[in-house]
Amino acid sequence: MKSVRVEDAIGMILCHDITKIVPGEFKGRAFKKGHIIKEEDIKELLSIGKEHIYVWEAKEGMLHENDAAIRLKDLVCGTGLEFGEIKEGKINFIAKKDGLLKIDKEELLKINMLGDIIVSTIHNNTPVKKGEIVGATRVIPLVIDEEKIIEAEKIVKKGIINIEEIKSKKVFMITTGSEVYHGRIKDAFGPAVKKKLEYYGCELVNQTILPDDKDKIVAEIKRALKEGAEMIVCTGGMSVDPDDVTPTAIKECGADLVSYGAPVLPGAMFLLSYYGDTPILGLPGCVMYSKRTVFDLVLPRVLADEKLTMRDLALYGHGGFCLDCKVCTFPHCSFGKGE
Incomplete structure (x- = not known):
C-alpha cells in the first residue's frame, strides 16, 4: 500500500475502512475497504479529516x-x-x-x-x-x-x-432442619433454589424436608440416586453446629468429596461432591437471602457437565468476594471472575 493525497486518489482502490465520527450523533464506516475513490468522495474525505489515504499496493508476503x-x-x-x-x-x-x-x-x-x-x-x-x-x-x-x-x-x-451447552437436569432437593421439618419455621430454601434452577431450564423433580437425622438424609440421597437424579441439592445443616449433620450424611452416602468449604463470600460453607458423575451439592444458608452466592458461580459449570476440582474452587478466592451492589449486574461484574 502507499499513502497519497486524497485529491490524487481518484480511481484508486482504498485498502482500509475509514470511520466517520460525529460526536453525540454517529460513529460508523464512511468508506469500505475496496472502495474505488470517486471525485465526489474528495469533499467527504476532507470533511472527516483525511488529507491522505492509503491505497492498495499489493506486496508478496x-x-x-x-x-x-x-x-x-x-x-x-x-x-x-x-x-x-x-x-x-x-x-x-x-x-x-x-x-x-x-x-x-x-x-x-x-x-x-x-x-x-x-x-x-x-x-x-x-x-x-x-x-x-x-x-x-x-x-x-x-x-x-x-x-x-x-x-x-x-x-x-x-x-x-x-x-x-448448559443442560437442563433433573434435580432432587433435600432440605434438612428439624425446625423446618416440625413446622416451627417456613422453608425459604425451596423457592430460592427453584428460581435459580428454573432459570437454566432444570426440573425440580422433588423436594423432601427432613429433620437433622444423618441416617434419614443418607437414605434420601440414595433414594434420589436410585430414582435417576442428575443432580442432588442438599440445603441446610451445613454449619459446624452439633445438630448440623448434612456434610457427614453426604460423605457417608458413598459420594466422593471434592471440598467442604469454598473461598467465596457469600457461600464459604459450600460443599461439593460427586457420586459417580452425579453432583451432590451442599448449600449454606446464604443461598436463601443473598442475591448472589457461590451457588451462582458453580451451578452453570455443573450443568455444563464440568467435573469441578478442589483447584477450581480454590481459584475463586481471587474475585470470590461479592460486593453486594445495590443494582446487581451479575454475571457482568467482578464476582467470581478472578480465576
Whole structure:
C-alpha cells in the first residue's frame, strides 16, 4: 500500500475502512475497504479529516488487515459461535446459542504475546445468551507480514473460545432442619433454589424436608440416586453446629468429596461432591437471602457437565468476594471472575 493525497486518489482502490465520527450523533464506516475513490468522495474525505489515504499496493508476503482477521477468526473460533462483519480488521465473536463461555486462557495468552494481533474476550465461565458478543480479534497494522499469521497458526491450538451447552437436569432437593421439618419455621430454601434452577431450564423433580437425622438424609440421597437424579441439592445443616449433620450424611452416602468449604463470600460453607458423575451439592444458608452466592458461580459449570476440582474452587478466592451492589449486574461484574 502507499499513502497519497486524497485529491490524487481518484480511481484508486482504498485498502482500509475509514470511520466517520460525529460526536453525540454517529460513529460508523464512511468508506469500505475496496472502495474505488470517486471525485465526489474528495469533499467527504476532507470533511472527516483525511488529507491522505492509503491505497492498495499489493506486496508478496503481506496481508491486508481484513484478510489476516479472517485467518485469525478460523484459529480462534470454537463451537457455538458465529461472527460478525469484518470492519477495520476486527471481527466480533457472537454466541450462537445460550451456554457457558469457555476460554482457553493459556492459548489466549500465547496469541496475544505474538504482537501485531490481538484477541480479547469477556471472562471465562460466564453464562451467555444467544446473540451476545463474547470477544473479538483484530490486526493492529493495516498490513501484516503473513509469517506472523503462519506463526500463530503453528503454535496456537485451534478453538480458543467455545460455548458449552448448559443442560437442563433433573434435580432432587433435600432440605434438612428439624425446625423446618416440625413446622416451627417456613422453608425459604425451596423457592430460592427453584428460581435459580428454573432459570437454566432444570426440573425440580422433588423436594423432601427432613429433620437433622444423618441416617434419614443418607437414605434420601440414595433414594434420589436410585430414582435417576442428575443432580442432588442438599440445603441446610451445613454449619459446624452439633445438630448440623448434612456434610457427614453426604460423605457417608458413598459420594466422593471434592471440598467442604469454598473461598467465596457469600457461600464459604459450600460443599461439593460427586457420586459417580452425579453432583451432590451442599448449600449454606446464604443461598436463601443473598442475591448472589457461590451457588451462582458453580451451578452453570455443573450443568455444563464440568467435573469441578478442589483447584477450581480454590481459584475463586481471587474475585470470590461479592460486593453486594445495590443494582446487581451479575454475571457482568467482578464476582467470581478472578480465576
